[in-house]
Amino acid sequence: MALPWTVPVMQAPVGPAATPELAAAVSEAGGLGSLGASWTEPKVLREQIRAIRRRTDRPFFVNLVLSFDQEERLELVCEEGVPIVSFSWGVEARLVERAHAAGCLVVAQAGSAAEGRAAVDAGADALIAQGVEAGGHVEGETPLVELVRQLHGGVPVVAAGGIADADGLRRAQAAGAAGVVMGTRFLATPEADIHAGYAERLVAAGPDDTVRTFLFDGGWPGAAHRVLRNSTYRAWEAAGSPEPGERPNEGETVAETDGVPIARYAADEPRRSTTGDIEAMCLYAGRGVGLITSVEPAAEIVARMAP
Ligand SMILES: Cc1cc2nc3c(=O)[nH]c(=O)nc-3n(C[C@H](O)[C@H](O)[C@H](O)COP(=O)(O)O)c2cc1C
Missing domain, CATH: 3.20.20.70 (Aldolase class I)
Structure with a gap:
């Protein structure tokens, strides 16, 4: 075939x-x-x-x-x-x-x-x-x-x-x-429907700026994902990588897409229409990102x- x-x-x-x-x-x-x-x-x-x-x-x-x-x-x-x-x-x-x-x-x-x-x-x-x-x-x-x-x-x-x-x-x-x-x-x-601020970060990043984690679990818990290390990831790491329920600023809204609030650890990535703290959101990226x-x-x- x-x-x-x-x-x-x-x-x-x-x-x-x-x-x-x-x-x-x-x-x-x-x-x-x-x-x-x-x-x-x-x-x-x-x-x-x-x-x-x-x-x-x-x-x-x-x-x-x-x-x-x-x-x-x-x-x-x-x-x-x-x-x-x-x-x-x-x-x-x-x-x-x-x-x-x-x-x-x-x-x-x-x-x-x-x-x-x-x-x-x-x-x-x-x-x-x-x-x-x-x-x-x-x-x-x-x-x-x-x-x-x-x-x-x-x-x-x-x-x-x-x-x-x-x-x-x-x-x-x-x-x-x-x-x-x-x-x-x-x-x-x-x-692609992604926010310009996300695209800029993809262009700037190298392979070691990505990490495989379970952190952005809102909407899809327990599934590993690879993302750019960002302020949300670093603050969680600095807090000693606590379990869900005990993570820094959990439950806080960081952004909004088409009127829908996006929580701190949500699995949603920033889209063109997203407003708010784009950098703090889930920024999916593979290790080939350095070639972009x-x-x-x-x-x-x-x-x-x-x-
Ligand atoms: C933003 C983003 C969203 C994705 N969504 C899906 C999805 O809905 N279904 C799926 O099977 N894979 C999804 N994937 C994984 C891809 O199918 C694919 O395995 C991955 O992008 C390959 O690695 P690369 O990003 O380094 O090229 C997604 C990947 C990214 C980066």
Whole structure:
């Protein structure tokens, strides 16, 4: 099975930052764009899928994080005839069968060899190997190249975590990957829905400015994530890294997005419309962040990855 791309690059489903404009720009340039639809109202998701289709005829995918109930969204994705669905944070044979019945290809993200085997047993057509270098929520603790080698040999494996340029693609391919997923790199584009202050910090940061933590747990407790070390992280560390319930300024509102207050340790990242203390919010970033030197159109990033 070959993935339907001409450039072996997927744009990671970076939650609400993954706009239809971003997904369409990546797909139109020959990669595979995506929506991170796990928290999107079904009505809005349907409109976003149609908005991608108005911009491009090329394939794209919709991601669903299975730590949350996704039955209604999966039905909608099937009804709309989305060509590829990706599951992360678990996989269920029943959901894979539902997607296959609608003619969808199924890609499943794995953070370990055991998760990869479970996904293949459940019927996944391809795997995403997510290494510990990844930005956003991180499923496992294995370095990327090692994980790709562990998963290589059956269905195609696409490498995610810390990759932001063509050198990273070459390294992943040398380990057996069919291509790469880039999340943080595509955040620093005009098409992504992130706050300009967040984009500036991505451009300025190096790999050691990121940390894997459980700190920003509001809305999704107990799931590790990689972020930029910021004032919230440093104040928590200085206080002796206390448990939830005893953290500095817990419960305080730091910002607001479209009228919704964002609490100090919330998992929400700053969007274009966010106002408040942007720096103190959850600033997801992978270890490839040091390779990002400017905000650039998504199509230019994809073009640089072309063989
Ligand atoms: C801001 C942000 C949001 C993310 N949201 C999701 C998501 O909704 N679903 C998912 O499967 N992965 C999500 N991820 C993880 C990506 O799928 C991918 O594994 C990761 O971005 C790869 O590492 P990189 O950022 O170093 O390229 C997110 C990552 C970031 C940076």
